Amino acid sequence: MGDMNTIGVSVKRKEDYRFLTGAGNYTDDVTLPHQSYACFVRSPHAHAKIKGIKKDKALRAPGVLAIYTGEDWAAAKVGGLPCGWLITDVHGQPMKEPLHPCLAQGKANHVGDQIAVVIAETYNQARDAAELVEVDYAVLPAVVDVASALKQGAPQIHEAAPGNTCYVWALGDKGATDKAFASAAHVTKLEFINNRLVPNAIEPRAVNASYARHDESYTLYVANQNPHVERLLMTAFVLGLPEQKVRVIAPDVGGGFGSKIYLYAEDVVLTWASKRVNRPIKWTAERSESFVSDAHGRDHATTAELALDKDGKFLALRVHTKAAMGAYLSTFGSCVPTILYATLLAGQYTTPAIYAEVTAVFTNTVPVDAYRGAGRPEATYVVERLVETAAREMKIDPAEIRRRNFIKTFPYQTPVALQYDIGDYEATLAEAMKLADVAGFPARRAEAAKRGKKRGLGYSCYIEACGIAPSAVAGALGARAGLFEAGEIRVHPTGKVTVFTGSHSHGQGHETTFAQVVASRLGIPVDDVDVVHGDTGRVLFGMGTYGSRSLAVGGTAIVKALDKVVNKGKKIAAHLLEASDTDIEFKDGQFKVAGTDKAVPFGSVALTAYVPHNYPHDKLEPGLNEQAFYDPSNFTFPAGSHICEVEIDPDTGITRIVNFTAVDDFGNIVNPMIVEGQVHGGLTQGIGQALTEACVYDKESGQLLTGSYLDYCMPRADDVPSYKVGTKVTACTHNPLGVKGCGEAGAIGAPPALINAITDALGIREIEMPATPERVWRAANKKA
Amino acid sequence: MHAFNYQHPKSVADAAAALSKGGDAKLLAGGQSLVAAMKLRLAAPTDLIDLSGIKELAGIKVEGAGITIGAMTRHAEVARSEEVRAKIPALAGLAGGIGDRMVRNMGTLGGSLAHNDPVADYPAAVLGLNATVNTNKRKIAADDFFKGMFETALQTGEIIVSVSFPVPKRAAYIKFRNPASRYAIVGVLAAETGSGVRVAVTGAASSVFRVAAMEKALAAKWSPDAVAGISVPSAGLNSDMHASAEYRAHLVTVMARRAVEAAK
Numbered sequence A: 001m002g003d004m005n006t007i008g009v010s011v012k013r014k015e016d017y018r019f020l021t022g023a024g025n026y027t028d029d030v031t032l033p034h035q036s037y038a039c040f041v042r043s044p045h046a047h048a049k050i051k052g053i054k055k056d057k058a059l060r061a062p063g064v065l066a067i068y069t070g071e072d073w074a075a076a077k078v079g080g081l082p083c084g085w086l087i088t089d090v091h092g093q094p095m096k097e098p099l100h101p102c103l104a105q106g107k108a109n110h111v112g113d114q115i116a117v118v119i120a121e122t123y124n125q126a127r128d129a130a131e132l133v134e135v136d137y138a139v140l141p142a143v144v145d146v147a148s149a150l151k152q153g154a155p156q157i158h159e160a161a162p163g164n165t166c167y168v169w170a171l172g173d174k175g176a177t178d179k180a181f182a183s184a185a186h187v188t189k190l191e192f193i194n195n196r197l198v199p200n201a202i203e204p205r206a207v208n209a210s211y212a213r214h215d216e217s218y219t220l221y222v223a224n225q226n227p228h229v230e231r232l233l234m235t236a237f238v239l240g241l242p243e244q245k246v247r248v249i250a251p252d253v254g255g256g257f258g259s260k261i262y263l264y265a266e267d268v269v270l271t272w273a274s275k276r277v278n279r280p281i282k283w284t285a286e287r288s289e290s291f292v293s294d295a296h297g298r299d300h301a302t303t304a305e306l307a308l309d310k311d312g313k314f315l316a317l318r319v320h321t322k323a324a325m326g327a328y329l330s331t332f333g334s335c336v337p338t339i340l341y342a343t344l345l346a347g348q349y350t351t352p353a354i355y356a357e358v359t360a361v362f363t364n365t366v367p368v369d370a371y372r373g374a375g376r377p378e379a380t381y382v383v384e385r386l387v388e389t390a391a392r393e394m395k396i397d398p399a400e401i402r403r404r405n406f407i408k409t410f411p412y413q414t415p416v417a418l419q420y421d422i423g424d425y426e427a428t429l430a431e432a433m434k435l436a437d438v439a440g441f442p443a444r445r446a447e448a449a450k451r452g453k454k455r456g457l458g459y460s461c462y463i464e465a466c467g468i469a470p471s472a473v474a475g476a477l478g479a480r481a482g483l484f485e486a487g488e489i490r491v492h493p494t495g496k497v498t499v500f501t502g503s504h505s506h507g508q509g510h511e512t513t514f515a516q517v518v519a520s521r522l523g524i525p526v527d528d529v530d531v532v533h534g535d536t537g538r539v540l541f542g543m544g545t546y547g548s549r550s551l552a553v554g555g556t557a558i559v560k561a562l563d564k565v566v567n568k569g570k571k572i573a574a575h576l577l578e579a580s581d582t583d584i585e586f587k588d589g590q591f592k593v594a595g596t597d598k599a600v601p602f603g604s605v606a607l608t609a610y611v612p613h614n615y616p617h618d619k620l621e622p623g624l625n626e627q628a629f630y631d632p633s634n635f636t637f638p639a640g641s642h643i644c645e646v647e648i649d650p651d652t653g654i655t656r657i658v659n660f661t662a663v664d665d666f667g668n669i670v671n672p673m674i675v676e677g678q679v680h681g682g683l684t685q686g687i688g689q690a691l692t693e694a695c696v697y698d699k700e701s702g703q704l705l706t707g708s709y710l711d712y713c714m715p716r717a718d719d720v721p722s723y724k725v726g727t728k729v730t731a732c733t734h735n736p737l738g739v740k741g742c743g744e745a746g747a748i749g750a751p752p753a754l755i756n757a758i759t760d761a762l763g764i765r766e767i768e769m770p771a772t773p774e775r776v777w778r779a780a781n782k783k784a
Numbered sequence B: 001m002h003a004f005n006y007q008h009p010k011s012v013a014d015a016a017a018a019l020s021k022g023g024d025a026k027l028l029a030g031g032q033s034l035v036a037a038m039k040l041r042l043a044a045p046t047d048l049i050d051l052s053g054i055k056e057l058a059g060i061k062v063e064g065a066g067i068t069i070g071a072m073t074r075h076a077e078v079a080r081s082e083e084v085r086a087k088i089p090a091l092a093g094l095a096g097g098i099g100d101r102m103v104r105n106m107g108t109l110g111g112s113l114a115h116n117d118p119v120a121d122y123p124a125a126v127l128g129l130n131a132t133v134n135t136n137k138r139k140i141a142a143d144d145f146f147k148g149m150f151e152t153a154l155q156t157g158e159i160i161v162s163v164s165f166p167v168p169k170r171a172a173y174i175k176f177r178n179p180a181s182r183y184a185i186v187g188v189l190a191a192e193t194g195s196g197v198r199v200a201v202t203g204a205a206s207s208v209f210r211v212a213a214m215e216k217a218l219a220a221k222w223s224p225d226a227v228a229g230i231s232v233p234s235a236g237l238n239s240d241m242h243a244s245a246e247y248r249a250h251l252v253t254v255m256a257r258r259a260v261e262a263a264k
């Protein structure tokens, strides 16, 4: 048998043929017999009392089947949307959890809040009728930014959350930190906004819910990253349905970036209504609806200080952040600016004392939750902007100041809860500097100056915590769910394999990467392995995909199941070869009696398992189908060095990224092409945040001014350079594949590298993200 | 989108007749503005009169000292036309810089001018090159055509048939793109034409306009330096989250200087 080991090989993505030829099967592609359609009536106001809703005119419109409002919802005694993570505040009190209604209860709290749902024979009929629903609003003053929301006299959004405060939470040793600051030789202080982002997956959210009267079951197709979690939250916390009666299918999903993790009102409302109207109901967001209903990302206002000794050694870090929750707590909104943020503030450095205080704030905006990187980009921005600024202030080379402070021995316990297992930050930085030709930068800068252009160079050495997480640790920190993963290997009689994974692929290429892992272990061709995901009816269980966890956690569950398959295979082979179990070794697809040439191939063992004529029935069950659950013992810690070089036209303020280098340590790599693709995508999103993506709410009216692509600027291919990417490998110490995760790295590392480059080019301390041409032009020309 | 009647006339006369039949009929060219507005339910015409089957509206013709371009000519056709590229490269370049490939393959010259979006590119070419808009009723000089934001001299029932562009001695169009929409935040077309120097600015104000001071300076001396010191007042210019009026005013000067430089 040939070499079936494809670990480290850029196998072409198995899924791409169907995507590129239009054969993908997305939720909106699913149309069921007797299909009906829903359109949501959404609040045009950021904050308003609902004095009354008249639906009689709309009910008489052609094709209308039903209209439900908050009153129907309340009458049915169904709950609000739950938050999956309980944060305990500085006083030991639970965070404030105001009702997150599926249909507004007397008050709209953000533009886009769902007020009513209209169900009709066709989507156009539903939409026409939605325009006829008369909602009588009494508009209230709105507040859209965290600083204003915390002011005395600010409009109050929820009675249950006085002062618009969800919680004040802290991590780290305040006393030790303050003491270090008191004796520091140098303190660098920055204040900045980590700008709010709209996720913009290419496939809008979509739902198709149906109810089967014959067995009282529900089927929900939904564009979602974790169908089992969706089912658990919806059945146990909102609708009170028997979990086994609900099947959630997330078929092909066109991108998530976090925004499709959550349990959304639309999913619940359609499931609930499908029984009432006894018809399947479909809803697919229009793009303008996505802008005002998909959970947004980031939105922090931060004051951060770094204390250093006279040699540039970091002594302490002090951070105060106000984090927007938006109008309601989204599924994981509460843990993003805390557990996923403050714990990362050590970065790659030995900073001995760190204290972070986070105030979570309600505003009249779309709820905020995890978006690619989730908390870690915000933390990296704090650390890497401070470090670079401190280096410049102290006239120490920015690479050198990092080297002086890098963690060099592992495992390393940070002062903010995490224990890093392994890394080699110096090697990663050195490789990045070589690839970026940092040595040649002064000459390039001089040459650009001759053309009237300003060049700058910026670094970012990020760390992230992936895998999320050991369940026990997450539980201690407030998680209301486990965070393991499940996998199943079904070997068919012909030796072909179906893998069932609780991870979910919505662009990550699991169908290829996971198949490579399985095929390599079993010594069979990649094409003999199919990967099934995203269906609670087929997959045993799953916590889904986010936090770059799929290969490290989901992949490990698969490896554990594979181990069981191989063990059972050895016993079957031992029987066939008339040898002892312990003498059988499995290699290159052959079960072999050690030290002899007696062997049976994997395929024969599979066949024997299902055609057990000659079989050790006294010792073994027939069949070859194994499952495993895996709960990691630690996070994984990918880290890397990104270097950005920009050239600015001071006449126009246009920033061109002339070079972007990323050297990352993701541990072992299964498919380099897929990893590189993930890095490219992440970097582009990070560049989007830093350079183009402004999410602007009108301060008075609370309207989302950037509600379409005419105004919200997604980065395009011509906004980004041809990336230089490289990898350095230190294998993760606590999972069998030695992998760490690569999905978010780019989005985490890129923003500070880019802003550090722009501030370097212009010789300024700060510039607000996104660094739009006008902001850059003003900074370059010292205009207010 | 609301339901509508679809019509597909074969001549300008039939289109004009259909247009005058009452109801809220609209001409459909490339649909890049109209269909988008309909999808957002901002426009709900009762009838759409599709101009794509009318031969008289298509094609690019070199005529004497000018080029006449049919109203239904797609941006992509103008961008790749050998004639336009040879005689008025600034116009081909402008068309090639509109939107994206899909927009350029659908959007038309006539549609763009009739729509007169304040941030569209073609108005700068028509005004800057001193073109003439030919309709089914009359010829309209560029200086008389653009009346204000989304407003033109076109009367109800009037259809743009073609636009005649005199070949300039030299011309260039430089655009500062809105990073999100890629329309013009400021676009400047500077030209030396048979009828004098013209500098037309789009994107900056409610409608395309000329800058007399720059034209005068360039008439005296065609050089980037001639306009480098001339700025338009920011009062009255567009101001939004992408660019303040002050920034736009600054960009007018920068884009004008670069256009003059490019049109050596």
Ligand SMILES: Cc1cc2nc3c(=O)[nH]c(=O)nc-3n(C[C@H](O)[C@H](O)[C@H](O)COP(=O)(O)OP(=O)(O)OC[C@H]3O[C@@H](n4cnc5c(N)ncnc54)[C@H](O)[C@@H]3O)c2cc1C
Pocket (backbone or CB within 6 Å): B026, B027, B028, B029, B030, B031, B032, B033, B034, B035, B036, B051, B071, B072, B075, B097, B098, B099, B100, B103, B106, B107, B108, B109, B110, B111, B112, B113, B114, B115, B119, B120, B121, B122, B154, B158, B159, B160, B161, B181, B182, B183, B184
């Ligand atoms: C994503 C996107 C990006 C774009 N970017 C740019 C850009 O960068 N620069 C730019 O200039 N434009 C841009 N556009 C606009 C585009 O270039 C079209 O030119 C414009 O939308 C109108 O042309 P159309 O042929 O599509 O007209 P339609 O949308 O079909 O019609 C527009 C209006 O003109 C009327 N009309 C059409 N033809 C005639 C006629 N012959 N006589 C009288 N009235 C007529 C119609 O009734 C309608 O009211 C962009 C559009 C999109 C969707």
